[in-house]
Amino acid sequence: MVIKNAPIGTRTTAIHAGDGPDPVTGASAPNIVMSSTYVVDEPAGFSAHDLNDDSPFLYSRWANPSVASLEKKIAALEGTEACLCTASGMAAAAAIFLTTLSAGDHAIVSDVSYAGVAELARDTLPRFGIEVSTVDMSDLDAVADAIQPNTKLVHTETPVNPIMRLTDLKAVCDIAHQAGAKVSCDATFASPIATQSAKLGVDYVMHSVTKYIGGHGDAVGGAVAGSAEDIRALNLEAAIHHGGVMSPFNAWLIARGAATLPLRMKAHEETATVVSEFLEAHPKVTKILYPGLKSHPQHDLAKQQMQNFSGMLAFQVGSEVDGDAIAARMTKELEIIHYAVSLGHHRTLVFWMPTEGLMETSFRLEGKQLESYRDYAGDGIFRLSVGLEDPEDLIRDLDRVLG
């Protein structure tokens, strides 16, 4: 977005991109357009194939003004030409996979990822004749070795759920692009404030906007940002044919949250830094994984690739202490922090992720890949999404349940 030819800052972009005063009423805040259909001036084609960039709004599965406004905001924050919002983060992942891959194609997918994405890649894609290799994306040689002549997509995630391992996006994009493959990155943990993934070469920047972009834990949604051409193809397949579109009400809520994203990310980082330093010094904590700490094994890459270290961290309590018992105590005794899945909200959330269970259900790693996972996670980790409360209150809550 450009105002009088001067590029505008991130905070201004987050607030103003995609919306403006209502031309009819002068309303300063955006309306919600709930209409499913639109009255048109002249006859128009009934297939999505008849749509082009100049088409008016026709039907809300094809395009909706409230959703389009959020899409413009996210594209502006990511610095991409376009964005498609979807019903959920999983719908965004499915949109990328099922648009870019066909029977006979090969995809390289991060060996650790959001569990739903891991299961989609391992269980669903092969049913449609798509070959999948799972690779530790922090190992660039392993990425290069996994490339095949039919590799069409490399899907990564950084920082990766739940172990906070990072991927060097520029390096992975160089490897993939040389082989003619596209790159998608699940940037949910980073948000557009921490990492401008498209500038590093990522073709499809994916978010669960349920998390940081929405930021308030009250609306589920997903997004994919990229070039106008790639996003047009995604819209045709994923929105119009598969139908996983975002509701206008959710788009309105998420856009309201996105307006404060830069300010929230700054506060998430500040509080997570204080909480991670407390945990690092705690006698019960044997390992803490926060990209902003010097002790993170990829701290140098974090400094290079992340303009904000975000509010996500993970910690181990070691094999001497029973993680299950601490998790059970958390569910009963936490006073401020919520023991709950999800992340990126103003409320702090914590969840215990035992390694063995996740290996069975989702990641199924062996050998070197399992070793790397266990290096980060041991027998299990507590995933902490540091919210926007006062750090001293979070520390008191954690100290009490860690005992």
Ligand SMILES: *Cc1c(COP(=O)(O)O)cnc(C)c1O
């Ligand atoms: C939550 C999450 C998803 C899935 O998003 P939903 O909105 O829950 O469908 C995907 N990737 C990451 C990293 C997530 O945290």
